[in-house]
Amino acid sequence: MLHILVSASRFSMLIFMAVYTLYSFTALKSNIKPQRQDKLYKKQTLMIYMLLINGNLVLYLLKMDQKVLVLAACEMVLLILISVIYKKIYTNASKALVNNMSMLLTVSFMILTRLDMDKAVKQFVFAAVAVVITCFIPLIVAKLEFLSKLGIFYGIIGIAGLAVVLVAAQTTYGAKLSISLGPVVLQPSEFIKIIFIFFVACMLKEVEDFTYLVKVTVVAALHVLILVASKDLGGALIYLVTYLVMVYVATRNPGYMFLGLFAGAIASIVAYFLFSHIQARVIAWKDPLSVIDNQGYQICQSLFAIGYGGWFGTGLGQGMPEKIPVVTTDFVFSAISEELGVLFAICIIFICINCFLMFFNISMQIKEYFYKLIALGIGTTYGIQTFLALGGVVKFIPSTGVTLPLVSYGGSSLLCTIIIFAIIQGLYVREYDEDLEYD
Amino acid sequence: MTRQNDNYKSVDVMDLNDRRDLDAKNRRQSTRTRNPRNNNMNRNRRNVNDFYDEGLKAKRGRNLNKEFAIITYSFLILFICLTGYLIYFVQFESEDFINNSYNPRIAHLAETTIRGDIISSDGEVLATTQVDDAGNETRVYPFGNMYAHLVGYSINGMSGIEEEANYNLLRSNSFFFTKIFNETAGKKNHGDTVVTTVDSKIQSAAYNALGSNDGAVIAIEPATGKVLAMVSKPDYDPGSIAANWDRYISDDDSSVLLNRATQGLYAPGSTFKMVTLMSYMNQNSHYDNFEFDCNGAYNIGDYSMHCYNGKAHGHENLMDAFGNSCNCAFSDIGLGLNVNDYGVFCNKLLFNQTLPTKLSNTAKSRFSLSADDSDSTIAQTAIGQGQTMVSPLHMAMLASAIANDGLLMEPYVIDHTQNDQNKPVKNFKPSTYGQLIDSQMASKMREYMRYVVTNGTGSVLNSDTYAAYGKTGTADFSSNVNENHSWFVGFAEDWTGRKIAVAVIMEGVSSGNSYAVPATKQIFDAYFTY
Numbered sequence: 001m002l003h004i005l006v007s008a009s010r011f012s013m014l015i016f017m018a019v020y021t022l023y024s025f026t027a028l029k030s031n032i033k034p035q036r037q038d039k040l041y042k043k044q045t046l047m048i049y050m051l052l053i054n055g056n057l058v059l060y061l062l063k064m065d066q067k068v069l070v071l072a073a074c075e076m077v078l079l080i081l082i083s084v085i086y087k088k089i090y091t092n093a094s095k096a097l098v099n100n101m102s103m104l105l106t107v108s109f110m111i112l113t114r115l116d117m118d119k120a121v122k123q124f125v126f127a128a129v130a131v132v133i134t135c136f137i138p139l140i141v142a143k144l145e146f147l148s149k150l151g152i153f154y155g156i157i158g159i160a161g162l163a164v165v166l167v168a169a170q171t172t173y174g175a176k177l178s179i180s181l182g183p184v185v186l187q188p189s190e191f192i193k194i195i196f197i198f199f200v201a202c203m204l205k206e207v208e209d210f211t212y213l214v215k216v217t218v219v220a221a222l223h224v225l226i227l228v229a230s231k232d233l234g235g236a237l238i239y240l241v242t243y244l245v246m247v248y249v250a251t252r253n254p255g256y257m258f259l260g261l262f263a264g265a266i267a268s269i270v271a272y273f274l275f276s277h278i279q280a281r282v283i284a285w286k287d288p289l290s291v292i293d294n295q296g297y298q299i300c301q302s303l304f305a306i307g308y309g310g311w312f313g314t315g316l317g318q319g320m321p322e323k324i325p326v327v328t329t330d331f332v333f334s335a336i337s338e339e340l341g342v343l344f345a346i347c348i349i350f351i352c353i354n355c356f357l358m359f360f361n362i363s364m365q366i367k368e369y370f371y372k373l374i375a376l377g378i379g380t381t382y383g384i385q386t387f388l389a390l391g392g393v394v395k396f397i398p399s400t401g402v403t404l405p406l407v408s409y410g411g412s413s414l415l416c417t418i419i420i421f422a423i424i425q426g427l428y429v430r431e432y433d434e435d436l437e438y439d
Numbered sequence: 440m441t442r443q444n445d446n447y448k449s450v451d452v453m454d455l456n457d458r459r460d461l462d463a464k465n466r467r468q469s470t471r472t473r474n475p476r477n478n479n480m481n482r483n484r485r486n487v488n489d490f491y492d493e494g495l496k497a498k499r500g501r502n503l504n505k506e507f508a509i510i511t512y513s514f515l516i517l518f519i520c521l522t523g524y525l526i527y528f529v530q531f532e533s534e535d536f537i538n539n540s541y542n543p544r545i546a547h548l549a550e551t552t553i554r555g556d557i558i559s560s561d562g563e564v565l566a567t568t569q570v571d572d573a574g575n576e577t578r579v580y581p582f583g584n585m586y587a588h589l590v591g592y593s594i595n596g597m598s599g600i601e602e603e604a605n606y607n608l609l610r611s612n613s614f615f616f617t618k619i620f621n622e623t624a625g626k627k628n629h630g631d632t633v634v635t636t637v638d639s640k641i642q643s644a645a646y647n648a649l650g651s652n653d654g655a656v657i658a659i660e661p662a663t664g665k666v667l668a669m670v671s672k673p674d675y676d677p678g679s680i681a682a683n684w685d686r687y688i689s690d691d692d693s694s695v696l697l698n699r700a701t702q703g704l705y706a707p708g709s710t711f712k713m714v715t716l717m718s719y720m721n722q723n724s725h726y727d728n729f730e731f732d733c734n735g736a737y738n739i740g741d742y743s744m745h746c747y748n749g750k751a752h753g754h755e756n757l758m759d760a761f762g763n764s765c766n767c768a769f770s771d772i773g774l775g776l777n778v779n780d781y782g783v784f785c786n787k788l789l790f791n792q793t794l795p796t797k798l799s800n801t802a803k804s805r806f807s808l809s810a811d812d813s814d815s816t817i818a819q820t821a822i823g824q825g826q827t828m829v830s831p832l833h834m835a836m837l838a839s840a841i842a843n844d845g846l847l848m849e850p851y852v853i854d855h856t857q858n859d860q861n862k863p864v865k866n867f868k869p870s871t872y873g874q875l876i877d878s879q880m881a882s883k884m885r886e887y888m889r890y891v892v893t894n895g896t897g898s899v900l901n902s903d904t905y906a907a908y909g910k911t912g913t914a915d916f917s918s919n920v921n922e923n924h925s926w927f928v929g930f931a932e933d934w935t936g937r938k939i940a941v942a943v944i945m946e947g948v949s950s951g952n953s954y955a956v957p958a959t960k961q962i963f964d965a966y967f968t969y
Contacts, residue, residue, distance in 0.1 A: 254509075289539070297541075303533070306528070307528070308537050319544070342526075346522055356514060380510070
């Protein structure tokens with residue numbers, strides 16, 4: 001009987017997911033009536049709850065562990081709390097983004113419960129803490145004007161923070177990423193990413209002349225170079241692309257972006273010939289089976305998982321995602337794809353696209369230039385990070401070791417992403433309030 | 440202050456504005472009718488910030504729609520390509536990719552599935568799994584040694600079809616309800632059956648034709664690339680592989696486990712004259728004018744090339760030289776070739792390349808010759824006695840392409856898979872490699888290869904039911920002149936157009952005429968008599 005339930009749940013969960021995804025794009029249409037939009041958001045919320053219940057029911061029956069039920073109940077409470085917070089305290093929050101965040105968190109909880117109960121519990125705690133902390137972020141962002149005057153300060157913190165990582169961090173999988181502070185392991189580059197966006201937005205809100213732009217670029221490039229030295233290639237790429245996009249919009253000169261991309265391409269080629277760890281990644285991308293014993297092992301296991309799961313997946317608990325190294329963080333997408341199916345995984349890609357479009361949409365609506373640039377920076381960061389994370393595990397691009405925002409396990413990544421979502425919500429609310437004020 | 444007026448007019452404000460409409464009603468803050476699109480005007484009253492200088496105002500006064508659109512669409516394109524790649528991978532590549540010994544999931548399947556059968560195209564069971572009352576599974580190979588290298592083994596590692604189709608054999612596409620029934624009853628599902636392209640009658644003819652000799656046979660259907668038979672000797676019984684394993688892997692001399700048809704590399708001997716001849720045709724458009732007087736020996740500096748048994752063939756045209764397998768004439772031809780073009784042409788004929796085939800573990804044939812090599816080396820290479828090494832599969836592919844107007848089909852051995860109710864699951868269609876040689880050259884080669892049978896060294900193959908084409912060969916492989924490899928490479932067709940291409944190699948025997956050619960005759964006879 002259990003087998004039938006597991007098998008059938010592959011389809012029911014796919015349906016919840018697909019309906020949710022469909023609604024998220026229907027609600028994005030420009031000619032949709034607000035009433036209908038609100039209905040869609042309500043239905044979306046229902047889909048999230050159904051998915052959470054269905055998934056955890058299966059997991060409970062597979063594991064026969066009371067903890068699954070307790071955790072699921074806590075998760076449900078958290079989800080409800082999130083929707084209440086954004087509905088009641090921040091009346092005008094973008095419900096589309098709140099839903100997307102909840103959906104991605106739900107998938108994360110579900111797959112982590114499947115993979116590693118302890119990590120699922122931790123992830124839940126991180127999420128709960130993050131939600132509480134970020135309750136105040138929309139307030140801060142919405143009210144504090146002086147944030148736009150701290151440009152140099154952000155730059156100094158950013159470079160100093162990354163430099164500390166370079167010197168003091170422990171090496172994991174060849175890259176220096178995390179710092180241990182007692183029991184807490186931090187990945188500062190995740191947080192500095194936000195500070196970096198603030199830095200660039202402050203500096204570029206008024207581009208005085210070319211020399212000024214060069215000065216800012218030098219500081220930004222320093223960030224990127226430190227990350228390269230830490231062997232955090234994914235991080236370096238995220239910072240670089242974010243900066244180039246922000247410069248492009250701020251100067252309205254595509255030349256700068258092409259120049260930057262060109263320089264980036266040259267630098268990549270040089271780096272390819274200089275560093276063996278970059279060559280290893282490229283070889284593992286071009287022909288992973290030929291190096292399956294070492295560099296290609298991870299990506300091969302990832303593709304085995306995705307291919308084995310096929311369109312509809314094996315069903316929760318029926319695959320072997322635990323055979324993929326670092327499956328809970330960088331390769332969580334492969335685990336989802338294996339057990340819940342490629343179609344389900346494609347829905348996740350589309351939800352990520354939807355988030356990205358919402359970020360850009362909000363950025364476009366913001367009238368104040370500094371905040372506009374921040375929203376733009378956040379949108380770009382989110383877009384490029386998601387692309388690197390997804391592209392790496394399906395072998396579309398060489399693996400860069402980047403986490404999938406909100407879905408991958410990891411406190412720093414989760415907290416940082418929820419902060420990003422909160423900032424965007426803050427900017428959205430702020431824009432709304434101002435319009436009311438002057439109406 | 441002109442900036443705010445036209446500043447954000449065309450910025451897309453749909454979402455926010457609609458939200459405003461709705462929330463305004465909800466809040467009942469104001470009874471005024473709102474028109475949010477007037478906001479642009481209202482912005483005038485607000486001193487947003489002082490951080491724009493006048494010069495920038497005009498610049499930023501224009502909306503940023505274009506920039507945002509470019510970036511948004513760039514990202515969208517990236518994501519769509521990514522999704523497209525994922526779909527492509529799952530639909531077209533994943534099945535081959537995941538069938539890998541490093542994939543722990545495949546072995547795991549055996550816990551819920553009884554390994555499927557392997558059968559020949561005419562329905563003979565080549566491998567099956569027997570389950571006794573206690574649930575113990577035994578893999579059984581009813582034909583014993585006959586299909587050893589083709590079917591392979593599935594314990595102590597894997598080989599042959601057992602390895603190639605491991606995933607298909609362990610996957611069950613039984614009827615939906617049967618599977619559910621089995622799963623609820625705790626029974627194993629029956630894995631899919633792999634249907635090979637091999638014909639049991641031809642396989643058995645090929646197996647018997649080799650007799651007690653070491654060697655290999657591979658037979659291909661030229662129009663499709665279907666492997667009709669594949670034999671390698673010495674062989675083994677896949678059913679008792681575990682018991683004899685230690686002996687097999689310590690046995691360096693005869694290497695029982697090696698599939699000589701795909702992995703064996705042999706000196707091609709006179710069969711290589713086909714390649715030299717094609718290269719000559721390729722380099723000389725007036726090859727028909729070729730003439731040569733053979734007196735049984737051909738001197739190249741200190742080195743003297745002899746025809747087989749020192750026989751003098753007298754005055755020959757090109758067809759005679761090929762039909763007589765005249766070493767002297769072909770030494771002369773080889774020395775007249777542009778060595779670099781010769782090498783390029785051989786690479787085009789798949790020397791030094793991974794062969795385009797779905798068969799796994801194939802050896803690369805070797806051909807190397809440079810302009811610096813001595814004339815005697817060039818002459819020896821031209822008649823197939825130099826450093827050149829070929830696999831029987833490669834030679835059969837050359838014959839197959841010539842038979843098929845120059846178009847090479849990639850050899851394959853798995854025709855389709857089917858579930859336990861014989862419903863097809865997956866078909867493996869023929870795939871085209873491309874034009875190996877042009878059809879004109881192929882037609883000319885057929886003429887020459889036919890002449891070998893009608894007037895030359897392959898006369899044993901003359902038959903009333905089919906027309907045979909080919910080239911015989913004898914390759915020296917040791918200092919003992921009485922021990923040679925005997926080759927035949929060619930094909931045959933009957934009046935209906937059915938064709939079969941073969942490569943036959945028999946190791947350590949004397950001349951081509953008395954071994955490989957009669958063996959080929961048995962295979963052709965078997966193919967055309969039913």
